[in-house]
Amino acid sequence: MEKLTDQILKDVITPRPQNSFKGTFGKVTLVGGNHNFGGAIIMASMAAVCAGAGLVTTATDKSNSSPLHSQLPEAMFADFTNDKQVADLVQAATSVVVGPGLGDDESSLQILKNVFANTNDQQNVIIDGSAITLMAHENIDQPHGNIIYTPHEMEWQRLSGIKIGEQTEDKNKIAQQKLGATVVLKKHHTEIYTSNQVYQLPIGTPAQAVGGMGDTLAGIVGGFTAEFNDKPAEAVLAAVYVHSAIAEKIAESQYIVLPHQISRALPAFMKKMEKLEDDHHIGFLN
């Protein structure tokens, strides 16, 4: 298992080309947030916007339109029960994030199926939270696309069939190969299983043990894979790393880290990464 270092941030977060426009940095469509869990998709959307995606649209329950725009006018809204509109938005996306706060009832299932029916192999598809649970429970086929799962250990048990106590590197690797997808297994020292390598995240803090932390990670993965779409594999690793690197920084002066604080810190933190010279990458957090 290879330990990730801040080198991954330097590899991914490079200066933007001068002659660029919002289309250069991709479109992210996020789908989730039922009537109860609107905060989850709002946090994921905030992460995608602050990570630097060019255009972000949030397909969610209509009751979430108002708080979404109250906090994040930069995101566009769609009613996630409008199948035609969601299909169009999914088809147009560079990256699709599905699952944060989606819920697991009949309506959630129909929405998930509609999303999955409209992805294609050129897209990054981040499958998170209730979307993973629904796939496992309802036996839904994996959709087209560059698939990235972001389960915690229980969700991974549901998806892979490997019990939490038995989730060894070898077993996880076999399950991941069978899926043909990237797996970000969220735990103390998160592990990332890719097609040719297994990575471990050596950083992170218990101050991150707060509801919404995973939704924020899913949003950053969505944002980075859209923005840095020429290197989507590295973008996933950088997203995982930046999420905990910022949290560690905030946790120096806070007992807990609120998820939205990580998103709001992204633009300034990414600027510092962009400026790092090669020989100074160690200790960048000081």
Place this chain on the structure above:
Amino acid sequence: MEKLTDQILKDVITPRPQNSFKGTFGKVTLVGGNHNFGGAIIMASMAAVCAGAGLVTTATDKSNSSPLHSQLPEAMFADFTNDKQVADLVQAATSVVVGPGLGDDESSLQILKNVFANTNDQQNVIIDGSAITLMAHENIDQPHGNIIYTPHEMEWQRLSGIKIGEQTEDKNKIAQQKLGATVVLKKHHTEIYTSNQVYQLPIGTPAQAVGGMGDTLAGIVGGFTAEFNDKPAEAVLAAVYVHSAIAEKIAESQYIVLPHQISRALPAFMKKMEKLEDDHHIGFLN
């Protein structure tokens, strides 16, 4: 009557275990906030989130869903008239907070009864505001659980039958023993009656005399008892102390303290407490 000191903060707010996740820090379900008093339950929920509870769900009037998520995407929402959903959320909670902005009409009463029917003896149940008044007026039995009342003097009069001018330590103690509950009697120099001791809060400021201050306290008690669930009695004392300690700090530069400012200051203030060494605990506010 024993005077509380900042030692209680050092006893309670200790470094988090490295290998922890959001489940480690408990679940808080808050119930309150009718169509008129939505701000109360929003302030209580913000306090619970910022205090560090692992997962926070707010059961409230549906008109409060949008402002809740506008300010606090970290909280989940439930419609407090959905008896089944509220019952599930109450049963799943480490700590239940009921009362902030609940109101005192027929609908409030039904919601309260539903909450009380679903608590158990392993839970902390914080009963605040209109919930206390409803219990007194409607002669409702105390529910199961580790019960913590947070009345102001008039609410204590209603609950205990002791008139405000006659609320002496001895009389209060007898009433508290009869209830078999913790009583946080909010007043100038708040008193806390526990099963084996009476404490007095020697700190606080008239800058706290602002609507919503009590809702915020109830939320911190909910957050701390869930997060520090191995020592719930101390967690209540720490919650009462931290609320006024932060207020005093803010009041050094403000004529009044807005309740939400206390919540927002919790993560940084708690970090300072966590770092305190034993021999330096006096004068930590400087």
Place this chain on the structure above:
Amino acid sequence: MEKLTDQILKDVITPRPQNSFKGTFGKVTLVGGNHNFGGAIIMASMAAVCAGAGLVTTATDKSNSSPLHSQLPEAMFADFTNDKQVADLVQAATSVVVGPGLGDDESSLQILKNVFANTNDQQNVIIDGSAITLMAHENIDQPHGNIIYTPHEMEWQRLSGIKIGEQTEDKNKIAQQKLGATVVLKKHHTEIYTSNQVYQLPIGTPAQAVGGMGDTLAGIVGGFTAEFNDKPAEAVLAAVYVHSAIAEKIAESQYIVLPHQISRALPAFMKKMEKLEDDHHIGFLN
């Protein structure tokens, strides 16, 4: 005409008594904000809360409940078309503020009449904006209470019948005496007509020429008259002064001042005033 100085702030903004609670600082009921002008009553309510009123309730169009609580959970909400509830809230108030964003249609008129029917002589009643226009156009009698009008010049023309070009001190004084009310005539160098004196505000800045500035002033007058209810006449003068003193301070580094910024600056600014010693009152803004 006597020029106001910062002495009025020192006279009014004195240290709070140690043994006080939210009831000590009064209740403010604000009525206004129709479907179009919700921002006006939100800004007035924010001013009343930040000025330090003990309890603040905002009676407004139901569409404004969500943005009110999104910004100001400290305020309570009432539907201004609920005559019974508004009557109760008006009767219970120390100070009533009516007019910001109320509008001038038939519904506005009914709401105004309901408010006016429920005030009494022990209350401060601040009449602002559309409420002044409605009184003039619909020929409505002045209600019971310590009446404070806050018109701009055109509204004063409507109320007093004195044309803008002819609003001299003498004519204004006669009109004010006839009304038996305090008149805060908002203009370049605002004038305050009280029962026994005319004051002029020598401070202020063109950076205040922004929509919502008057709503904020009305809210501060409401907050101060409730909080400093033992000296309501001085409280009005202090409210007018503090509004422009803070604006001047902000305008040192801003081309315009947004009204909500004045409210948010009140707690810190008032603290500075409270600390001022008598011999240092000149130049307090430095």
Place this chain on the structure above:
Amino acid sequence: MEKLTDQILKDVITPRPQNSFKGTFGKVTLVGGNHNFGGAIIMASMAAVCAGAGLVTTATDKSNSSPLHSQLPEAMFADFTNDKQVADLVQAATSVVVGPGLGDDESSLQILKNVFANTNDQQNVIIDGSAITLMAHENIDQPHGNIIYTPHEMEWQRLSGIKIGEQTEDKNKIAQQKLGATVVLKKHHTEIYTSNQVYQLPIGTPAQAVGGMGDTLAGIVGGFTAEFNDKPAEAVLAAVYVHSAIAEKIAESQYIVLPHQISRALPAFMKKMEKLEDDHHIGFLN
């Protein structure tokens, strides 16, 4: 093509006259933001308010009323399907901004026609986003007023018929002359075509490649043309310049710039411009 310099800011952003009131700085009516794109008109409105317009009204879908007031109580709201109210607001405006988030369906078209039917030659009319696309696709005549288009290259292609690869200065100039309007052609080094001159913006940063950046520009143009209505041509140039000058400043410490940050920075940035002496205008950004 003449390169714009910060001289344009000094020419336009001059000290406000002492004896001024909100009417002095004009009225802006913004029309846009359907059920999906509410964020666009909120960002444009925030820009107009922060730029210093005297009074700002936002005509938009009714679902956007709440998030508008949650962020911007300074703006007034109107339902954009209320033809009579929108007509009144358009007629009363110094500057009209139409298009941000308006959408391109049948309802958007009716709203646009209503706006265009009510402008007059004394007004500044900023036509942005979907409004440009609708004009081109539906063959709608240019309305009365001092017309300012703010297209990106694709929208300019639709309006002028000049393909993106062929949009040379000469061709653009001919098309602009035919329109008799100002054209702000948004691209890397934005170009402004006026009745007698072509300007180029030499500043800007790829950190601005974020959705909502254009909506914010349209709002600043609306705000500046209303506020500095004695020199509307210069006001447009200053708006374009200030938008990128602030973005460059923010981008010194951020990888991307969120559009609303530009608006929130306007009051402080404009103050610095106002204070600049003639011989110090070079390098003001340091």
